[in-house]
Amino acid sequence: MRILRQSPTSHLVVACGSSGARLSAELGSGGHAVSYVAAGLVSLESVRSDATEIRDRLDSGELPPLRGFVGNAGMQYTNGLTETPDSLESTFAVNVLANHLFVRPLQDRFTAPARIVITASDTRFGDFRHNLGMVPGPVWHSPDVLARTGAFTGRTPRPPGAPRTRRANWPPSVSCTSTRAARPAGIDAVAYNPGFVPGTDLARNAD
Numbered sequence: 001m002r003i004l005r006q007s008p009t010s011h012l013v014v015a016c017g018s019s020g021a022r023l024s025a026e027l028g029s030g031g032h033a034v035s036y037v038a039a040g041l042v043s044l045e046s047v048r049s050d051a052t053e054i055r056d057r058l059d060s061g062e063l064p065p066l067r068g069f070v071g072n073a074g075m076q077y078t079n080g081l082t083e084t085p086d087s088l089e090s091t092f093a094v095n096v097l098a099n100h101l102f103v104r105p106l107q108d109r110f111t112a113p114a115r116i117v118i119t120a121s122d123t124r125f126g127d128f129r130h131n132l133g134m135v136p137g138p139v140w141h142s143p144d145v146l147a148r149t150g151a152f153t154g155r156t157p158r159p160p161g162a163p164r165t166r167r168a169n170w171p172p173s174v175s176c177t178s179t180r181a182a183r184p185a186g187i188d189a190v191a192y193n194p195g196f197v198p199g200t201d202l203a204r205n206a207d
């Protein structure tokens with residue numbers, strides 16, 4: 001809403017899951033140009049195909065020059081064992097890889113000045129001030145370990161808070177990889193932390 005308010009001639013492409021059709025209809029109801037790509041961020045193939053669809057629409061001139069990307073989708077799978085069709089751990093796949101893979105095919109289509117914003121989280125600090133005691137501190141493993149299920153199962157049979165440890169681990173990965181992946185001149189890459197936002201669906205799979 002804010003993007004369209006500030007820049008009413010923008011064409012907003014909503015790449016979203018189940019809520020995307022309703023959301024794009026609402027956003028477009030004021031006469032704004034809004035279209036919708038049914039994005040399934042769990043599967044690598046689906047992410048690539050969504051990004052390629054947008055790239056093709058840019059190349060054909062159907063969409064105006066690309067000025068921004070907002071990677072806000074996120075999920076918190078609580079068991080740390082939920083696998084994607086690519087045999088990756090789902091939280092890592094959605095929260096880290098999907099942003100990276102989505103931006104990559106579009107990387108040379110951004111027209112400066114442009115901005116890439118990835119929603120991150122302060123849970124990476126691991127202290128009470130930042131996580132309010134609800135998310136354990138991060139435990140660093142290399143990405144090839146974090147990308148698979150069972151990265152934390154060596155600690156105890158089912159480590160308390162392990163899945164959320166996974167959550168605490170991902171924000172730095174997101175900001176680092178995105179910043180590195182998208183650095184042509186005039187293209188800003190920003191990690192945005194909204195702070196604690198209760199009442200969202202982020203923990204829909206949590207107890």
Ligand SMILES: NC(=O)c1ccc[n+]([C@@H]2O[C@H](COP(=O)([O-])OP(=O)(O)OC[C@H]3O[C@@H](n4cnc5c(N)ncnc54)[C@H](OP(=O)(O)O)[C@@H]3O)[C@@H](O)[C@H]2O)c1
Binds near residue numbers: 040075094120202203
């Ligand atoms: N809530 C907090 O306290 C907090 C704090 C710091 C950072 N954040 C971050 O803020 C962002 C937004 O989260 P939120 O709290 O607003 O939760 P939310 O209401 O659940 O929003 C998450 C969004 O991600 C989409 N999504 C999840 N999995 C997807 C998938 N596999 N494919 C496509 N879309 C998918 C959801 O789409 P559907 O609903 O259509 O499935 C939903 O629109 C996340 O990146 C989260 O990590 C949240």
